[in-house]
Amino acid sequence: MKRHALSTRVWHWLNLLCVVVLFMSGLTISNAHRRLYWGDWGFAPEQAWLVVPRFPDWMTIPGYYSLALARDWHILMAWPFALGLLFMWLAMLGNRHFTRDIATRRHEWCPAAIWSDIRAHMRLDFDHGADKYNFLQKLAYGLVLGVILPMMVFTGIAISPGMEPSFGWLVDLLGGRQSARSLHFIFAFALAVFFVVHLILVLLSGPIGQVRAMLTGGHHP
Amino acid sequence: MKRRNFLAAASAAFLAGCNRVAESESGKALLGAAEKWHERAHRLLTDRTALAPEYPRSAISPYFRGNGSTDPQNGDYPRHAAEGFANWRLEVRGLVHKPLSLSLDNIRRLPQRTQVTRHDCVEGWSAIGEWTGPQLSLLLDEAGLQQNARFILFRCADNLNGQDYYESVDLIDAYHPQTIIAHSLNGEPLPIRNGAPLRMRIERQLGYKHAKYLTAIEAVASLDDIGLGQGGYWEDRAGYQWYAGI
Numbered sequence: 001m002k003r004h005a006l007s008t009r010v011w012h013w014l015n016l017l018c019v020v021v022l023f024m025s026g027l028t029i030s031n032a033h034r035r036l037y038w039g040d041w042g043f044a045p046e047q048a049w050l051v052v053p054r055f056p057d058w059m060t061i062p063g064y065y066s067l068a069l070a071r072d073w074h075i076l077m078a079w080p081f082a083l084g085l086l087f088m089w090l091a092m093l094g095n096r097h098f099t100r101d102i103a104t105r106r107h108e109w110c111p112a113a114i115w116s117d118i119r120a121h122m123r124l125d126f127d128h129g130a131d132k133y134n135f136l137q138k139l140a141y142g143l144v145l146g147v148i149l150p151m152m153v154f155t156g157i158a159i160s161p162g163m164e165p166s167f168g169w170l171v172d173l174l175g176g177r178q179s180a181r182s183l184h185f186i187f188a189f190a191l192a193v194f195f196v197v198h199l200i201l202v203l204l205s206g207p208i209g210q211v212r213a214m215l216t217g218g219h220h221p
Numbered sequence: 222m223k224r225r226n227f228l229a230a231a232s233a234a235f236l237a238g239c240n241r242v243a244e245s246e247s248g249k250a251l252l253g254a255a256e257k258w259h260e261r262a263h264r265l266l267t268d269r270t271a272l273a274p275e276y277p278r279s280a281i282s283p284y285f286r287g288n289g290s291t292d293p294q295n296g297d298y299p300r301h302a303a304e305g306f307a308n309w310r311l312e313v314r315g316l317v318h319k320p321l322s323l324s325l326d327n328i329r330r331l332p333q334r335t336q337v338t339r340h341d342c343v344e345g346w347s348a349i350g351e352w353t354g355p356q357l358s359l360l361l362d363e364a365g366l367q368q369n370a371r372f373i374l375f376r377c378a379d380n381l382n383g384q385d386y387y388e389s390v391d392l393i394d395a396y397h398p399q400t401i402i403a404h405s406l407n408g409e410p411l412p413i414r415n416g417a418p419l420r421m422r423i424e425r426q427l428g429y430k431h432a433k434y435l436t437a438i439e440a441v442a443s444l445d446d447i448g449l450g451q452g453g454y455w456e457d458r459a460g461y462q463w464y465a466g467i
Contacts, residue, residue: 020235021239024232024235024236029345030345032343032344032345033342033344033345033346035346037346037347040276040280040339040347040349041280041282041339041346041347041348041349042346042347043282043286043342043346043347043348044286058229058232058233058236059232061236061239062236062239062240062243063233063236063239063240066459066460067343067344067459067461068455068459068460068461068462069243069460071343071461071462071467072243072252072253072255072256072460072462073239073243073252075255075256075259075462075467076251076252076255078255079255079258160259160263160466160467161273161341161424161425161426161427161465161466161467162259162260162263162267162425162426162464162466162467163263163266163267163466164273164274164425165267165268165271165272165273165274165425166266166267166268166271168274171274177339177341177347178346178347181345
């Protein structure tokens, strides 16, 4: 049996491309109005809860300020991103990757075990015993797949004025359009934090083997 | 700083790739098609008369931000403003059986709709205001659309950066119950900043579709020969999406 199923590998790289383009074009969109608000409305400095720094051109798509082109990229990549996530959920429920490898067990939520897992990470000891992933990995992948990525889709839908006549309940649930926009931004940066930590841990745990396994499937250890 | 240089270099290579895609014919077609997929999905998921949310008066923002033109100085506009818009006319023309020319009084005497709605700018901010005016459908029915009319064009008095502002919508949004020709904001005549004396409200789309300083409503069969052919000022000038429901 392969270490990574074909569905996981295809989704992983497709999702990487989508997230990178969405994040970088999103930074241009953020530059268009650098204040975030709570509630239904907000447009002036006195209503903002956060003033976001201006992101330099080299971090943004298209690499210069064009809100129109950034929005083009953003709404194009939203499709493979959202449909890809749906596909990944169906695949990992179907092949039991989620219940077998990612879902945590009750006994794992024990402070002593979690603490020893954290210490093992600090020592760069990535042995995870019989399970495929250790507790922190399960938690990170579970949060990304179950909360952060879906919330990117839902908060994105909630910002779209054309969706609101049918999905007004979603906007209300998120606390209004400007709250949804703030949450879209917060979850995007939560994802960016995961991305950086994920990248660092791959680099520390034998990057060539890791990347090769995510391309070819690898072998079960 | 080495790491940052590496990141910037990787990013530059990636950006060059993205821009090569965006500038290619197939890339352009793909980026344009995505907008159409969203429009179709919205139309599929949402009834053509489904309403944008309306708020209680207590939700109205303390003032209503203006964007784009906020004080036009071109053509007859300053004179009209000085006259309190007493001689302003709104024409309904193009592919209609009976062209109309209406004064502000004519417009105020039509059946009115008042709605407290949220205005979403493409930049990201939102403001809530109460708008009053007749439904566009009323004027279109009065003028009588010809068979081949497909789009409704809004002509504006303001000239921004050397080009006359204009916008357009399809017949679904033109006949939407919340699509009104607003002459009042929060119970007062429209301020110049917000489009005096008349502006459109296209409540299920972003702010740049809500044409201000409205002079004429024109029924057309195609947008190709108008302006640069993209259906609106910002669409022509900067490549903004014609369907602004996203």
